[in-house]
Each structure stands twice: as structure tokens, then as C-alpha cells.
Amino acid sequence: MPEARYINPRTGATWPRALPLWRAPDDSGPVELSTGKGLSPAEIDGCEGSLWRYAAALRTRKRISLGEGWTPLVSGTWQGMPVLFKCEHLQPSGSYKDRGISLLVNALIEAGLTEILEDSSGNAGASMATYCKAAGIDCAIYVPATAPAGKLMQMQAFGATVHRVPGARQDTTDAALAAASTRFYASHAWQPFFVEGTKTLAFELWEQMGFSLPDHIVMPAGQGGNVLGLAIGFAELVAAGQIARPPKLHAVQAEGCSPLVALFEGRAPPPLNPTIADGIATPQPVRADMVLEAVRGSGGQLLSVSEDDIRAALRELLAAGWYVEPTTAAAAAGLSRLQADGRISANETAVLILTGHGLKAGQAIAAALS
Numbered sequence: 001m002p003e004a005r006y007i008n009p010r011t012g013a014t015w016p017r018a019l020p021l022w023r024a025p026d027d028s029g030p031v032e033l034s035t036g037k038g039l040s041p042a043e044i045d046g047c048e049g050s051l052w053r054y055a056a057a058l059r060t061r062k063r064i065s066l067g068e069g070w071t072p073l074v075s076g077t078w079q080g081m082p083v084l085f086k087c088e089h090l091q092p093s094g095s096y097k098d099r100g101i102s103l104l105v106n107a108l109i110e111a112g113l114t115e116i117l118e119d120s121s122g123n124a125g126a127s128m129a130t131y132c133k134a135a136g137i138d139c140a141i142y143v144p145a146t147a148p149a150g151k152l153m154q155m156q157a158f159g160a161t162v163h164r165v166p167g168a169r170q171d172t173t174d175a176a177l178a179a180a181s182t183r184f185y186a187s188h189a190w191q192p193f194f195v196e197g198t199k200t201l202a203f204e205l206w207e208q209m210g211f212s213l214p215d216h217i218v219m220p221a222g223q224g225g226n227v228l229g230l231a232i233g234f235a236e237l238v239a240a241g242q243i244a245r246p247p248k249l250h251a252v253q254a255e256g257c258s259p260l261v262a263l264f265e266g267r268a269p270p271p272l273n274p275t276i277a278d279g280i281a282t283p284q285p286v287r288a289d290m291v292l293e294a295v296r297g298s299g300g301q302l303l304s305v306s307e308d309d310i311r312a313a314l315r316e317l318l319a320a321g322w323y324v325e326p327t328t329a330a331a332a333a334g335l336s337r338l339q340a341d342g343r344i345s346a347n348e349t350a351v352l353i354l355t356g357h358g359l360k361a362g363q364a365i366a367a368a369l370s
Helices: 051-057 097-110 123-135 149-157 169-179 192-198 200-208 225-239 259-265 288-298 307-319 326-340 362-369
Strands: 005-007 014-016 073-078 081-086 115-119 138-144 161-165 216-220 248-254 302-305 350-353
Touching: 051 200, 073 326, 073 350, 097 123, 097 192, 097 225, 115 123, 115 169, 123 138, 123 149, 138 149, 138 169, 149 161, 149 362, 161 169, 192 200, 192 225, 200 225, 216 225, 216 326, 225 248, 225 288, 248 259, 248 288, 248 326, 259 288, 259 302, 288 302, 302 307, 302 326, 307 326, 307 362, 326 350, 326 362
Parallel strands: 081 350, 115 138, 138 161, 216 248, 216 350, 248 302
Antiparallel strands: 005 014, 073 081
8 A cells, every 4th residue: 555644735744644634733724645656557456346446556445345436438429529428426325425435434444433524415425424334433414404305315324413504505514613523524525535535536537448538527516526536646647657648627516606616717706596506516615726726737627507507408418318416417518518619629538427316316306307
């Protein structure tokens, strides 16, 4: 297993990774993991049918696994152009969050933690409840009072203690932070082991495409976990001499909650409004600066789409046989915009990340179709 330390990128201070941390002791900001080494094709365990096939590049050992990762990459079309659909909605708990949560929970086991708390708009909490149950870790999840019933049911089915918090999404985070003095805050937004897991998406796309890369990757973004994971994974492959440069990373937000887009465009964020893309309704992303750097560094775009655009894209996805939640449809609407604007052309390869399953969001889908 490669060596790693926690590092504060703002001060340069470091701490042993065996020490359970969710923020830097010196300035209370987020911590990262020291730079990983990447990997070569020869280091991939081809007998392992999960993201643990990339164990040579991961900084925690596999103690539990539910078969996360190694999701299908399916050829199709979107708006008449060829597109590859990356089926992250087929992860064990039904969302891409399983990549990050699986690594995070294995790191929690290694650190000897037996009880944790997390806050989530839904998918991360469902994933955390799933993996904590498998690991025997007591789990408390703080969620908005408006969290989708299907995601709440998942958390409760796996024995998590669910705290429903009235008010805005940030109120849920604030309630979790207030409780963080009582048990370890294993936040997917703060913990760098979450991004250690999502970086495997970069390795996986590289391998599934015959150790080559697409020109573009389009995904929804709230905290930006996929954006950061992809940027880090591709950076490791560049450093290992396996690729020359990353693909363009395009991140899509809903107009009603688009703080990253506002920062990208150098303007004040618009007033918050409800969105059916609840999985990306994140008003204060923890690593906003890093997300912007990742998108800009790849030559990609941050863009927002309207509720009408999201509903139209959802109907189009359903018509093509993709039963995904509205958050994924936001990314599809962004892909339509990028194609229409000529930023993605028919002779380029684009990947659309299908981040969450529609079975989690039946009510929202029904409302969108009514």
C-alpha cells in the first residue's frame, strides 16, 4: 500500500494518516492526502471485478467491499452525437458515492473508529449507511427534512440513525457540525479518502477505453466529488507517464443552486431556489477553489441549467431506457448545451456520468413527468 499523510495545502503542515482527521488542526480548513503515485497497466489486478483492481494506487487496504466500481461503459447517442454512458447509478447503493464512501469506510476501520456521523442530501447518506452496516460501524446521518423518501428508506433499512433537519441544506451541515464534538465527522465533503475513492473513476475510464481517454467528461456537481476525483486520478496518470493530459472536465449545476458556476464566472451567486436535482443542491461547497482549478486546468466548463432543461433531459433519458434520478438529468442537459454551443463536436468522444439511480427518486421523477 502506498504511503500517505494528511496535508494542509494552505500551510504545508502534515499529519500521519493513522490519525483520524476531517479538518486541519492548524487552521480548521480541509485536509488532503499527499500526492499519489498513480499506476501502470501492469499494476492493475485484472482478477478483481471492483475498484480494488487499482489497489496498487490506493492508500487504504480492502477490509470490506460490496463490489463497488467497474461499472459498465455503454455506447449510445445524445442529440444525434455519439456518447459513452458511464453507469455509476449501478453501484451497490445506487450512486457514484459508493466509490468514495467505500474507501472512506475502509479508512475508518483502519483508524479503529466504531461510530461516526455524516450529513447528506441523500445519496452519500444512503451509501454511508450501507457501508457502515457492512463494517459494523454505528452511523448517524443528518439530512434535510425534504430528503427523498427512497434515500431515507435506504438509510433506515441499514440501521442508521437519521436526523431530519428543517430549513435549507446548509442548516443540515450546521447541525452535523454542531454534533461533531460527540462522534467523528466522516463527511464525504471534508474527508480526503472520499476523493481517494472517486479518483478510481479516472483509472477505470482509462482502462475501459483501452488505456486511452475521451475528449470530454460531463457530470453534475454539488460538492464536486467526481470532478476532484477525476482531476486527481488523471494527474496521477500524467505523473506516472501513462497519459499526456487529462480530458476536458465539464461540471453542471442547477440554476437554483449554482455557487460553483458563479465563482467560475466571477459573479455573485444567485438567490437559492428549489431544484429537482436535489443531489447537487449544495450552497457552500467545501473545496470550491479546488473544483474551479480542476475544471479550468482541464480546459472544461462550469455551467448551469434550468429546471425546464433538467425535466426535458430526464424525459429524453427515460425515452432512451436510462432510469436515473434528476441530478443525472442536469448533467445530460449540460451536455446538450455543450453540444449546441459547439464545445463538444460529433467527431470528439464524450462521456456522460450517470450518477444516481431513478429508483431512489420515484416521487421527483413522477413530478417531473406530470
